[in-house]
Amino acid sequence: MVRLRALSESSPVAPLAAAFSKAGFELALVGGPVRDAFLGRDAKDLDFTSNATPDEILAVLSTLTKSTWDIGRDFGTIGALIDGEQVEITTYRSDSYDQQTRKPVVAFGDSLEVDLSRRDFTVNALALRLPELVLVDPSGGVEDLLAGILRTPSTPAISFGDDPLRMLRAIRFSAQLGFDIDAETLDALATMGGSLKIISAERIRDEFSKLLLTPTPRRGVELLVETGLAELVMPEIPALRLERDEHHHHKDVYQHSLTVLDQAIELEESRDSFEGPDLVLRLAALMHDIGKPATKRLEPGGVVTFYHHDVVGSKIAKKRLRELRFDNDTIHDVARLIELHLRFFGYTEGAWTDSAVRRYVRDAGPLLERLHILTRADVTTRNTRKAHMLSFAYDDLETRVAELAELEEMQAVRPDLDGEQIMAILGIRPGRDVGEAYRFLLEMRLDDGPLGEEEATRRLLEWWAARQES
Template sequence: MQPVQQSLEFLGKLAASGPVATLAAAFAAAGHELALVGGPVRDAFLGRPITDLDFTTDATPDQILALVTPVSQAQWDVGRAFGTIAARIDGETVEITTYRSDSYDGTTRKPAVEFGDSLEGDLRRRDFTVNAMALRVPELVLVDPAHGMDDLIAGVLRTPGAPEVSFGDDPLRMLRAIRFSAQLGFTVAPDTAIAISEMRDSIGIVSIERVNDELSKLLKTDAPRAGVELLVESGLAELIIPEIPALQLEMDEHHHHKDVYQHSLTVLDQAIELEKARAGSETGITSPDLVLRLAALLHDIGKPATKRNEPGGQVSFHHHDVVGSKLAKRRLRELRFDNDTIAAVSRLIELHLRFFGYTDGAWTDSAVRRYVRDAGDQLQRLHILTRADVTTRNRRKADRLSFAYDDLEERIATLAAEEEMASVRPDLDGEQIMAILDLKPSRAVGEAYAFLLELRLDEGPLSEEEATARLKEWWAARTA
């Protein structure tokens, strides 16, 4: 956290320029209160970038709309029923909400919207004390009825009132607490953590879409590991994504294996480090990469179902990659992730062990081509996931695997330069196949195409004459 005086000076500059000053002047001229509230105030004191401009006011939604229309380029009133009007001012989007004093029925997380009459009352109904601070503009007066500044300085996340009441009003706040703890690097106050654990079943009234949103935001934080651990410790993970706590496999004195749960968290950490290092236009990797992080966290979820105690004290997890891919697909579908994300994550999990055969013996060019073909547009993510999956403390083994993957990536780059591997196709297309074999569109054409693709992967590019001759030989043998 940066010094309070420095933060106040920053907020003063923010309030004196751009859309904040424009709004402050308009509301003051009309005799209405206006305050910058929540995230922007919190982040200013933490020295974090301010990405949202949220305001609260004593003006009604109709009055807000009337005040912002003359000074804005666009307005949206889709949140009018909840007291919120959005506008575009000087190139920035702002949201202004009427003071609220909502009430909840305890069976849904949708409040009966009630407008309040004071800034202090509005702040006390918010989720956490660090989000319950406001800066009155243009006066530049900090309002902090829940002592959020004390918690900000201490790095503690707590609710303004009793956590049981806060989470009873809106159970989604339990997931927000976990996400904010990771995002801000804060600890959750003991009474707040206890309430999350005791009230975890109430998460069932929250829509899957909102759960998905919070889980995704958690994984996209700079360091999500602590949040994932709290998700598991609280028992919420058991209700949302039970495959994660299931990784805490029991160990006995006769059969030993690595801690799969801790291994998965370490893989997540290492994948994020590599993601940040490799992000760029050349790799196509962006940071944060939700697909990669989901794959890293879930890559071993097939192990509980495939665990076998072998003679001699060994433990095996045969085909956990295939099983895990299917489990991930099912879980992500239930969490309402989009089809592209589901397909990419499940594919990465299915392929995450493929590389480890590379160290057993030199792969042929054909094997390298198949690796690239099977990875498809997930190749760069697969590079990261495979490297991140090495968590051994045996330095010699770790170096051997790292050097082997360096070699594989170099071979992929070399072959790609020679053969344009990213778009590997048979040397003859469907039209040529039909002309050469005198066929009409049919399954036989697809089989011929697959034969030529395998030939291309095995032997590299062939001339049209050679490909035609090999196709005719295959067809003659097939129809003999």
């Protein structure tokens, strides 16, 4: 209770509690902040509930701040900015669901206990009455916290029937908190998955993204596959469990992909260029081999090949991420990383020229740092000698990239002459010829490095003369 007391005395909790008490209304801190206080974690989002109506909540908040918003008024939620912190206060709810669209028939209640009983899991169905500091725990959430168990306040059938998205939340919380899902709830995940079909793609995308952004998403991905929910969210992942037979042995692509995800997260966390979890990198790590099932071939002698799985996988990733309503930038970046993730392995077959290194950087563009990490993470061999060889080769490549970047500002490779200069030198107007001349100079730049304006002009005129003669 020490952390709970400290939380209750902090801003903006204390002034809110005082204001609601003075106005004659109940107020309780609810859900995540209370749970996290018991777990010794910092509270990120402050959610409150009250017997006050939305209009009454606004009236109380107006005594504390001018920054309020009522975008969630229809659901009883009013937001405010108090002492620089965002808070949300929701009127007690006693909703019912139509079981077809998961949209609740909103009904305001007058009991904190009833409000808590409609929440997703017992560990989130905790409240701290303010300012009295009375813990309200009608469903045994504290005991489940201590045991590390996720369980629904009502039966899983009722809870997931009311809101099927809670099935994905169960998996996300299991990964986020490191909790086990109790047997009855786990069985419901496996048998009620079909009801996710009434959930919008956007909501599924958001929950899946939150899972991937947890410190250890592998646990959650494995649960998605084991319960069958992955078939409804991202079926390409369970498809990676390629069949083995006694004659054609090959690496377990599913387990390999999970290991790549783990290793990408370790590398991400070790680099200062990443301020927090990177969704694009984690999606690319998980999905980098999803083209393998479609390209699998059994060759003579028991060799298994997956030719062009990088290109095929990139196309599959685009399709899946579009269906999940990811934004265009995320779709493009993930697909591009998958397409490029094998490019490095040609480096181990022979030293690249400077122009090849420049092209590697040019093709990666702003994704270069992510591509560095994805390529390193993709090494999961148990052959220590081979692992060391690949690591050394990539160290060498990164060193060369850094050296060339320092010499040439390679991150923004451009020809020595721009479009205006090309038109002036050749005496031509805007059109296809200017574009072709620009691409010619860009190839010269990539092959030979900076040429200088005089040399670039000489080569451009030679190219143009030869073009005119032909």
